[in-house]
Amino acid sequence: MDSDDEGGFNSAASSIELDEEMSSSVDFDSDVELDDYQEDETAFEATAKDLAPRRKAYEVEYRVYSPKDIQAQQDDQVAEVANLLEQPPEATAILLRHVRWNKERLIEQYMDAQEELLDKAGLGQDISKNPPRLQVIDGFCCDICCEDTPGLESFAMNCGHRFCVDCYRQYLVQKIKGEGEAARIKCPGDGCNKIIDAKSLDLLVPTELTERYNELLMRTYVDDKENLKWCPAPNCVYAVECGVKKRDLNKIVPSVHCDCKHAFCFGCTLADHQPCPCVLVKKWLKKCEDDSETANWISANTKECPKCHSTIEKNGGCNHMTCRKCKNEFCWMCMGVWSEHGTSWYNCNRFEEKSGSDARDAQAKSRQSLERYLHYYNRYANHEQSAKLDKDIFHKTEKKMTLLQSSSGMSWIEVQFLEAASQALQQCRQTLKWTYAFAYYLARNNQTAIFEDNQKDLEMAVENLSEMFEKSTDQLAGLKVEMMDKTTYCMRRRVILLDDTAKNLKEQTWEFIVDMV
Amino acid sequence: MAGNKRIMKEFADIQANSPPGCTITLPKEDDLLNWEVTMDGPSDSVYAGGRFKLAVALPKEYPFKPPNVSFKTKIYHPNVSNDERGSMCLGMLRADEWKPPNKIVEVLKLVRAVLAAPQPEDAVEPGIANEYKNERRAFDKNAKEWVSKYAK
Structure with missing residues (x-):
């Protein structure tokens, strides 16, 4: 497969590829270990130091393939193995599918027990005859x-x-x-x-079905290979290849960018969620989804007024309740009418005092954990909401750009700074959103403090840019330089945060309050 | 379509040479896709003496898709769903195991064999399967009770 055919691949870090990587592109089974990144980096530096930015700790190597590339990849492998086994390509293809494209295993099995393998793969005798x-x-x-x-x-x-x-x-x-x-x-x-x-x-x-058949074959090919995944974006036909293994997902968040512009995590195929590792993303989404925290808290700490059924939270120690809504007076303990309590005021004689104080302690604890959760959730949700608005902003940007062009006499190229700002906003908010889910699971220590500083810096940079972004069009032209600076600053803050998080993740120095499974 | 000739032939063959203990009829003469089967419980099983009604519904893709077999008479059996459908999903009745040359006569033989020897590993009723495996006496008793209650 040739590197520059179709432009069907991409690289995270640069547009320059290592030649040796390309010529051996037929075989992607070799393990890419995390530790190799460092070596790659230095090797890279020596040859293309000034041309390409160095790969950051949060970046992974990957390539994007078109359906044509994938077909070619399959064909190449079939041809290679067919040659080796001296079997016709049709039979070889069946054999390769049978062993889920594990070439080494196929050759081994073929050498060991040819008859048995052919039989198991559903190939009787030689079909070339x-x-x-x-x-x-x-x-x-x-x-x-x-x-x-x-x-x-x-x-x-x-x-x-x-x-x-x-x-x-x-x-x-x-x-x-x-x-x-x-x-x-x-x-x-x-x-x-x-x-x-x-x-x-x-x-x-019929031919139309042969196409469908080949499509399905291609699906199984990609599904069978651990280092290949389909881009999950709707209607996208590309597949991405990445060497990050499942077992390494607690050490790295492998974000990849498909040629269709969709950024997703190679580990779990959800939308890009750096810096938060897959396992925490899963936990977080589940937590937010069933919203059990809120519901649990409500059920543990509130009761309904026996008369009008308003939900009431008891915020003091006294059992004499007066419903704010219907003015019903009742005992919090037994829910009975207060007037029937006779002389045992402020102390329901049907319950021990102890249980009341226990309930208060439990309430305080439950309250605290809920508030912690809500702190992170609100910030997470806010950035998520803003990320959705980014789509509108992007469309607004385009309109603004045209307006700006006609009013200020700037060329199309010159107004590109607005688009750059819009994209930076989107990307940074996506990152910020996940920093809050990440932070929720972090144990408190010095590292966390550094993380929160980075988070704060990025957040401030983003809000500054966001504010400027919404200025009226006639003001925008004058703000061009400042806005470009702020865009660059945002992106730099993001890189700093991601780099720091990824480094610690790789070295496994973060402390989490949950098990990473 | 090609399917019709095949179904007519199958029906004629099965009438001329019914599997043991089975009577096959068409409830509606012009509807070849819905067969009704009366099956006697195998004599050496807990279902002996029972007479079970089964419906065999052929999908319009038949024989490229398997027939649907369901017990119309309630039966206490690990491989028959204990609901109003009484459905079975076993061996060649599964879409991925069915092959077009398979015939209904083979299906009926399979069903009867499963009556004689339930397959608890492949059960649709895990509760009954457990009982069959671990408390055979209780299972036998229940199955016989159901026979006299529903299948006489």
């Missing part, structure tokens, strides 16, 4: 449709299970279209495990 073809056989009766008209065309793979061409076709259509199967469609024969090969398929199914 008998290329697939339709046949008319005298006295043939199709076991599926019971048709026996003379001259009926029929087909069988070398397993010998012969059916009329219509039934065979119908069967394949059902599997491909109806059940979305591709890589492992078996012969329709009763109990036969032979897999349909691509050549037989080409012979039998």
